[in-house]
Amino acid sequence: MPFANTEIPGKFQAFLAQRGIRMTEQRRAILNVIETAKKHLDAGQILRRARKLDPSIDRSTVYRTLGLLKRHGLIDELDLMHLDGEAHYYERKLNRDHIHLACLRCGRITEFVSDLFESLKEQVEKECGYRIAVARLEIGGYCSKCRT
Amino acid sequence: MPFANTEIPGKFQAFLAQRGIRMTEQRRAILNVIETAKKHLDAGQILRRARKLDPSIDRSTVYRTLGLLKRHGLIDELDLMHLDGEAHYYERKLNRDHIHLACLRCGRITEFVSDLFESLKEQVEKECGYRIAVARLEIGGYCSKCRT
DNA sequence: ATCCTATTGCGACTGTGTCGCATTAAGATG
DNA sequence: CATCTTAATGCGACACAGTCGCAATAGGAT
Ligand SMILES: [Mn+2]
Ligand SMILES: [Mn+2]
Ligand SMILES: [Zn+2]
Ligand SMILES: [Zn+2]
Numbered sequence: 261m262p263f264a265n266t267e268i269p270g271k272f273q274a275f276l277a278q279r280g281i282r283m284t285e286q287r288r289a290i291l292n293v294i295e296t297a298k299k300h301l302d303a304g305q306i307l308r309r310a311r312k313l314d315p316s317i318d319r320s321t322v323y324r325t326l327g328l329l330k331r332h333g334l335i336d337e338l339d340l341m342h343l344d345g346e347a348h349y350y351e352r353k354l355n356r357d358h359i360h361l362a363c364l365r366c367g368r369i370t371e372f373v374s375d376l377f378e379s380l381k382e383q384v385e386k387e388c389g390y391r392i393a394v395a396r397l398e399i400g401g402y403c404s405k406c407r408t
Numbered sequence: 409m410p411f412a413n414t415e416i417p418g419k420f421q422a423f424l425a426q427r428g429i430r431m432t433e434q435r436r437a438i439l440n441v442i443e444t445a446k447k448h449l450d451a452g453q454i455l456r457r458a459r460k461l462d463p464s465i466d467r468s469t470v471y472r473t474l475g476l477l478k479r480h481g482l483i484d485e486l487d488l489m490h491l492d493g494e495a496h497y498y499e500r501k502l503n504r505d506h507i508h509l510a511c512l513r514c515g516r517i518t519e520f521v522s523d524l525f526e527s528l529k530e531q532v533e534k535e536c537g538y539r540i541a542v543a544r545l546e547i548g549g550y551c552s553k554c555r556t
Numbered sequence: 557a558t559c560c561t562a563t564t565g566c567g568a569c570t571g572t573g574t575c576g577c578a579t580t581a582a583g584a585t586g
Numbered sequence: 587c588a589t590c591t592t593a594a595t596g597c598g599a600c601a602c603a604g605t606c607g608c609a610a611t612a613g614g615a616t
Pocket of ligand 2: 410411448499506508519
């Protein structure tokens with residue numbers, strides 16, 4: 261469940277328009293689904309929801325759109341420890357990065373923001389000489405309720 | 409390229425024996441491949457290398473053994489940004505966790521150890537109440553040679 | 557040497573993600 | 587508004603990772 265939506269929906273569309281990327285009926289539907297999602301969705305779930313807005317949308321269009329959004333840094337792709345199958349999960353990128361914790365017993369997903377994480381990324385950029393585009397910290401473990 | 413091998417090969421076998429897990433010809437081959445690997449390998453690569461030691465080994469045995477090693481916390485599973493296909497990569501777990509950086513242009517993989525990373529994990533355990541089993545920090549970006 | 561059962565190979569299967577190609581429709585232009 | 591260019595789509599076929607049930611095999615305890 262990505263963080264409270266403090267963003268105005270429609271941001272994606274504005275961003276892409278500014279870069280001269282063509283807006284289609286299908287893209288509008290997919291962007292809408294992702295922007296308003298209250299949890300992490302995989303490609304199949306995105307497809308099903310988008311089809312409620314535009315029933316003609318094809319699976320491959322979803323994948324192509326996810327590729328587009330990834331390339332432009334608008335969404336992040338997650339494994340969430342592949343607790344159920346091999347699909348990847350997507351969420352819109354917000355101002356601030358966050359960490360994902362997945363409980364290996366109950367499957368609960370927790371999000372966490374940390375200044376230490378920001379410092380760590382800075383350290384990596386400096387000491388490894390990388391310019392970071394995506395930073396994914398995913399943790400598998402046992403939540404307070406499931407700890408033995 | 410996992411870090412310099414300061415570990416004695418055979419550790420896996422000893423560990424599993426101690427837990428009363430049956431050792432087979434096939435498992436010995438697979439463990440050997442993983443323990444002596446000098447870079448991150450995917451399941452297909454592990455299979456091909458293991459077959460040189462025991463040609464009868466089947467794909468499913470590799471996957472089952474990887475599952476076993478994951479469950480016992482002996483190996484880590486990585487995406488490495490899925491730079492080439494959807495396969496996952498494996499490496500033996502060492503004393504110290506490390507971060508993976510993947511260059512989105514040249515594909516180079518860099519490993520990095522950081523105390524900040526250790527502190528961050530401690531913070532997460534405390535503040536989120538999780539007992540961490542696996543912590544994966546994977547970064548996609550541009551290495552010093554590829555930065556525009 | 558015998559026995560129990562965990563592990564294996566096999567084969568068939570599921571599901572994710574990709575791609576080429578003919579068709580459609582965005583949106584720029586006049 | 588009609589025309590035109592070309593990016594984007596739907597479709598179908600595909601590649602490939604990973605899983606599973608089942609009968610046969612072999613570890614290793616006795
Ligand atoms: Mn993955
Ligand atoms: Mn590594
Ligand atoms: Zn839990
Ligand atoms: Zn590079």
